Amino acid sequence: MSATNPYAPNPSDFISNVPRFEVIDSTLREGEQFANAFFTLENKIKIAKALDDFGVDYIELTSPVASDQAREEVEAICKLGLKSKILTHIRCHMHDARVAVETGVDGVNVFIGTSNFLRQHSHGKDMSYITKAAIEVIEFVKSKGLEVRFSTEDSFRSDIVDLLNIYTTVDKIGVNRIGIADTVGGANPRQVYELIRTIKSSVSCEIETHFHNDTGCAIANAYTALEAGAKYIDTCVLGIGERNGIVPIGGFMARMVVSAPEYVKSKYKLNKIRDLENLVAEIVQVNIPFNNPITGFCAFTHKAGIHAKAILANPSTYEILNPTDFGLTRYIHFANRLTGWNAIKARVEQLNLNLTDDQIKVVTNQIKQMGDVRPLGIEDVDSIIKAFHAKEKDNTSNANENENEQPGAKRQRVD
Numbered sequence: 001m002s003a004t005n006p007y008a009p010n011p012s013d014f015i016s017n018v019p020r021f022e023v024i025d026s027t028l029r030e031g032e033q034f035a036n037a038f039f040t041l042e043n044k045i046k047i048a049k050a051l052d053d054f055g056v057d058y059i060e061l062t063s064p065v066a067s068d069q070a071r072e073e074v075e076a077i078c079k080l081g082l083k084s085k086i087l088t089h090i091r092c093h094m095h096d097a098r099v100a101v102e103t104g105v106d107g108v109n110v111f112i113g114t115s116n117f118l119r120q121h122s123h124g125k126d127m128s129y130i131t132k133a134a135i136e137v138i139e140f141v142k143s144k145g146l147e148v149r150f151s152t153e154d155s156f157r158s159d160i161v162d163l164l165n166i167y168t169t170v171d172k173i174g175v176n177r178i179g180i181a182d183t184v185g186g187a188n189p190r191q192v193y194e195l196i197r198t199i200k201s202s203v204s205c206e207i208e209t210h211f212h213n214d215t216g217c218a219i220a221n222a223y224t225a226l227e228a229g230a231k232y233i234d235t236c237v238l239g240i241g242e243r244n245g246i247v248p249i250g251g252f253m254a255r256m257v258v259s260a261p262e263y264v265k266s267k268y269k270l271n272k273i274r275d276l277e278n279l280v281a282e283i284v285q286v287n288i289p290f291n292n293p294i295t296g297f298c299a300f301t302h303k304a305g306i307h308a309k310a311i312l313a314n315p316s317t318y319e320i321l322n323p324t325d326f327g328l329t330r331y332i333h334f335a336n337r338l339t340g341w342n343a344i345k346a347r348v349e350q351l352n353l354n355l356t357d358d359q360i361k362v363v364t365n366q367i368k369q370m371g372d373v374r375p376l377g378i379e380d381v382d383s384i385i386k387a388f389h390a391k392e393k394d395n396t397s398n399a400n401e402n403e404n405e406q407p408g409a410k411r412q413r414v415d
C-alpha cells in the first residue's frame with residue numbers, strides 16, 4: 001500500500017479487507033444460470049483450469065443435485081487437482097448436503113432465502129425452520145471435514161433482526177463463512193457498508209458477498225463490502241449470471257489493482273484476463289463489450305489531441321490502469337478531427353519522415369479539415385502526411401536548385 005496512492009485504503013482503516021480480499025469465482029455456478037450458457041464437461045474443465053491458472057482462490061460449481069450430469073461434472077472437476085479450492089452450491093437441505101459431501105469438494109456453499117418474498121414465494125419456510133435446517137446442514141458438512149458457508153439469499157430485503165439472529169447462530173456453531181447476497185441487485189454502496197459493518201461486528205467468522213448487477217452497482221458494492229470488512233467476493237468471468245449477472249472478474253480486478261496494486265499483481269495473473277474472457281465469451285457466444293474495463297477494444301485508446309499530447313509525455317496523466325500489467329498496449333487514435341499536432345508529430349516519427357514542428361502544424365490542419373468532412377482511417381492520415389512531406393521535399397529541392405540558377409533564369413513549377 002503506497003502512501004502516495006490516493007486510491008489505496010486509508011492505513012488507519014483497520015476493518016478494511018481491500019488489500020487482502022479473496023475471490024470465489026462462480027462462472028461455473030452462477031454463470032451457468034446466464035441465459036446463453038450451456039457448458040459441456042470439456043468446456044467446464046477448460047474454464048476451471050483457466051480460472052485456476054489466473055489464481056482465483058475458490059471455484060464454485062453448480063449443485064450436484066441439479067442433474068446427473070451436474071453431479072458428474074462436480075466430481076470430475078474435483079479430480080483435476082487444481083490449486084483453487086472447489087465449492088459446490090446447495091440449498092439448505094439435508095438431501096443436497098448428503099449428495100454434495102460425496103462429490104470430493106473442499107467445501108459447500110449453503111444458501112436459503114430470508115426475505116419475505118423468498119419465504120413466501122420460494123420455499124415457504126419461517127425463520128425457526130430455517131435456523132433448525134441451517135444448524136443441521138452446517139453440522140453435517142463440518143462433520144465430514146469440509147468447509148461450509150451459510151448464506152441468506154436476498155439479504156438486503158431481509159429483516160435485520162432475522163439476519164443477526166441467524167448469522168450469530170451459525171457463527172457460534174463454527175461456520176467458516178457467512179454469505180450476504182444482493183440477489184436482486186438493488187443495493188447501493190452505502191447500504192452495503194452499513195449492513196456489512198453491522199453484521200461484521202456481531203460475528204467472528206469471515207464474510208462472503210454476492211452482488212448482482214441489475215442497477216449497475218455490483219463492482220462498487222463489492223469494493224465497499226471489502227471496506228466494511230467482508231473478505232470474499234463472488235465473481236463471474238464477464239459478469240455472466242442470472243439476468244444481467246454479478247460482479248465481473250475483469251472489472252473487479254481493474255478496481256482492486258488501483259487500490260491494492262502489490263497484492264493484486266503478486267496474487268493474480270492479470271495478463272490472463274483477456275484469454276479468460278475470450279474463452280468464456282466464445283463458449284457462451286457473446287462479444288466482449290466495447291467498454292469493458294481492461295479488455296474493451298477502446299479501453300486503452302486515447303483520442304482527443306489534449307489527451308494524446310499528455311499520454312505521449314507520460315501515460316499516467318490519463319491512465320489509471322497500465323495496459324502492460326494486463327499484457328496489452330495503449331493506442332493513440334490520431335485519425336480524426338480532434339487530433340493535435342503532438343499526436344501527428346508522433347505519427348510522422350513512426351513513419352520515419354522529417355518535418356519541422358511548423359510543418360507538422362500545417363499538415364495537422366489539413367488532417368483536421370479532412371476529418372471535418374468524413375471519418376478518417378490511418379491510411380488517409382498517412383497519405384496526407386506523405387503527400388505533404390513529398391511536396392515540402394520538392395519545394396526544398398526546387399528552392400535549392402533556384403539558388404544555384406543564374407539570376408533571371410525562369411523555371412515552370414509543376415505541383
Ligand SMILES: CC(=O)SCCNC(=O)CCNC(=O)[C@H](O)C(C)(C)COP(=O)(O)OP(=O)(O)OC[C@H]1O[C@@H](n2cnc3c(N)ncnc32)[C@H](O)[C@@H]1OP(=O)(O)O
Pocket residue numbers: 033063065066067090091092093111112113122123124153183242
Ligand atoms: C439466487 C440463486 O441463484 S440460488 C441458486 C439457484 N440454483 C439453482 O436453482 C440450481 C439449479 N436448480 C435445479 O436444478 C432445481 O431447481 C433443483 C434440482 C435444485 C430443484 O428442483 P425441483 O425439486 O424440481 O424444484 P423447483 O426447482 O421447481 O423448486 C425449487 C425447490 O427448492 C426449494 N428451495 C428453494 N430454495 C431453497 C433453499 N435455499 N433451501 C431449501 N429448499 C429450497 C423450494 O421450496 C422448491 O421446493 P418445492 O417446490 O418442492 O417446495
Ligand SMILES: O=C(O)CCC(=O)C(=O)O
Pocket residue numbers: 030089109110111151152153154179180181182183184210212
Ligand atoms: O449463495 C449465495 O450467497 C448467493 C446465491 C445467489 O446466487 C443469489 O442470491 O443471487
Ligand SMILES: [Zn+2]
Pocket residue numbers: 030183210212241242246
Ligand atoms: Zn446470484
